[in-house]
Amino acid sequence: MKFGLAAAIQRRPGEIDYRLERQRILAAYRSGAQTTLQVCDAQDELVRNAAHCGAPVSEPCPVCDGSPLVHVTYVFGARLPSSGRCMTSVAEMQRLARRRAPYTAYVVEVCTACRWNHLVRSFLLNPLA
């Protein structure tokens, strides 16, 4: 199911990709302009969600090289908590996508070993709503 969630969030309408910003931050980190403390600052709740709801991805952590990364997806919109809802399954995202209100999903990559985290992309869950 977790792999299914990762696959389900590929190439969505209204998608914004944040890879260039990721590269900029990692370049600053590797040059010494940013410290590990600055780039590995995932809050406890994000690390917990990554451990329990994260979808494994094939790419390793870019900071501590070798630790596995996961994607955590948060959805924001009507009747959801102001801090968003962490998605636990494809079915949960599909239920929200069927509602007649706009929802936006944000996918964050997280390393639970070093706390590296970065927004990977965002997309409209139900672009026709």
Ligand SMILES: [Zn+2]
């Ligand atoms: Zn790491």
